[in-house]
Amino acid sequence: xxxxxxxxYLAAWSEExxxxxTQRWIAGNPVCFYRLSDGTPVAIEDxxxxxxxxxxxxxxxxxxxxxxxxxxxxxxxxxxVGVAEQRDTPRAQVLRYRLVERHGAVWIxxxxxxAADESQLPDLSWLDSEQWTGFHGVLPLKARHLLLVExxxxxxxxxxxxxxxxxxxxxxxxxxxxxxxxxxxSFTRHMVGIExxxxxxxxxxxxxxxxxxxxxxFYPPGVxxxxxxxxxxxxxxxxGYHMKVLYGxxxxxxxxxxxxxxxxxxFKLDDADLTQYQHxxxxxxxxxxxxxxxxxxxxxxxxxxxxxxxxxxSDLAALRARRMLERMRAAEAAAR
Amino acid sequence: xxxxxxxxxxxxxxxVPGGQDLRSTCSCGAxxxxxxxxxxxxxxxxxxxxxxxxxxxxxxxxxx
Numbered sequence: 001x002x003x004x005x006x007x008x009y010l011a012a013w014s015e016e017x018x019x020x021x022t023q024r025w026i027a028g029n030p031v032c033f034y035r036l037s038d039g040t041p042v043a044i045e046d047x048x049x050x051x052x053x054x055x056x057x058x059x060x061x062x063x064x065x066x067x068x069x070x071x072x073x074x075x076x077x078x079x080x081v082g083v084a085e086q087r088d089t090p091r092a093q094v095l096r097y098r099l100v101e102r103h104g105a106v107w108i109x110x111x112x113x114x115a116a117d118e119s120q121l122p123d124l125s126w127l128d129s130e131q132w133t134g135f136h137g138v139l140p141l142k143a144r145h146l147l148l149v150e151x152x153x154x155x156x157x158x159x160x161x162x163x164x165x166x167x168x169x170x171x172x173x174x175x176x177x178x179x180x181x182x183x184x185x186s187f188t189r190h191m192v193g194i195e196x197x198x199x200x201x202x203x204x205x206x207x208x209x210x211x212x213x214x215x216x217x218f219y220p221p222g223v224x225x226x227x228x229x230x231x232x233x234x235x236x237x238x239x240g241y242h243m244k245v246l247y248g249x250x251x252x253x254x255x256x257x258x259x260x261x262x263x264x265x266x267f268k269l270d271d272a273d274l275t276q277y278q279h280x281x282x283x284x285x286x287x288x289x290x291x292x293x294x295x296x297x298x299x300x301x302x303x304x305x306x307x308x309x310x311x312x313x314s315d316l317a318a319l320r321a322r323r324m325l326e327r328m329r330a331a332e333a334a335a336r
Numbered sequence: 337x338x339x340x341x342x343x344x345x346x347x348x349x350x351x352v353p354g355g356q357d358l359r360s361t362c363s364c365g366a367x368x369x370x371x372x373x374x375x376x377x378x379x380x381x382x383x384x385x386x387x388x389x390x391x392x393x394x395x396x397x398x399x400x
Binding site: 175176177178179180181182311312313315316319320323 | 345346347348349350351353356358372373374376377381
């Protein structure tokens with residue numbers, strides 16, 4: 001399946017892009033990432049226009065990238081500036097992708113650069129705000145993008161996949177409300193007077209009953225933000241403990257994704273032990289999701305149709321997301 | 337929640353308390369109650385294509 005090209009995807013955390021040529025596949029495209037000497041991040045197609053050799057196997061000579069096969073040299077815009085010992089410069093240009101670096105994250109628009117609209121990126125200023133603290137990373141996932149989207153937009157799965165950390169019966173038992181526009185699909189799940197799952201008991205020291213809010217926003221094709229509130233039951237905002245989770249859902253090659261995550265909290269800002277605990281738990285939760293989605297991928301990939309698909313009310317946001325993605329994909333197919 | 341009516345349209349769907357129905361309301365005032373999630377978006381897609389530009393107010397109960 002052709003991945004959506006005209007949209008922002010999280011390509012890398014800022015510290016992953018440096019003066020070393022680094023390859024990462026994004027939405028079916030091999031991309032060579034590096035920084036110019038002034039710190040500007042660059043993303044170009046990782047194929048030399050001469051004979052398609054990977055440019056990441058080349059080297060940086062100052063701000064000039066030299067292909068290690070026949071010596072083609074390119075500047076930071078992707079323009080060829082010379083070839084080895086030849087006197088003349090061939091007409092050659094490497095495709096350069098639009099990038100935006102904000103709050104410690106590097107975002108890429110793989111499609112038409114003239115269509116790249118930075119206003120479509122949601123506010124992620126909390127990623128490097130002094131009022132928040134947290135951690136981030138990325139995991140490989142051998143499952144198609146849609147399965148990850150549907151996993152995050154139907155969190156009732158927490159009850160079953162994550163019972164020892166963030167899930168309990170209240171998640172699946174609480175109805176969601178869903179809102180949507182042409183750019184975003186959002187859900188709210190407000191659990192009132194419930195038992196706090198173990199992760200939150202340890203993180204916040206809360207005693208049950210608590211109120212737990214899960215408010216999620218999905219910006220197709222690849223950005224999901226979850227706003228979490230835990231508080232003594234019956235209390236109102238701003239009282240309570242808040243967490244924000246960003247997922248960058250970035251297709252890589254066919255049937256695989258980069259599963260980027262960032263988790264931040266607005267309490268116990270200087271508690272390094274808590275950060276370590278939360279990161280370990282986040283990875284345990286994500287490992288459970290990765291295992292489940294990779295098992296699901298095999299079943300989806302080998303399905304010959306079979307029984308008609310069934311959906312329940314907690315699928316509401318995921319079903320909307322699926323249609324938004326289908327519409328984006330169809331628009332790109334029609335434009336080709 | 338971030339769904340923004342200024343984007344051109346917005347649809348809000350509520351799981352009606354005490355029942356199995358999903359109540360959908362478009363920013364133009366049109367509303368529909370159905371009892372399955374896929375049917376909710378079938379209605380909304382159809383509404384956007386055929387009714388929404390008129391901005392009329394409808395309140396139908398569907399059987400989807």
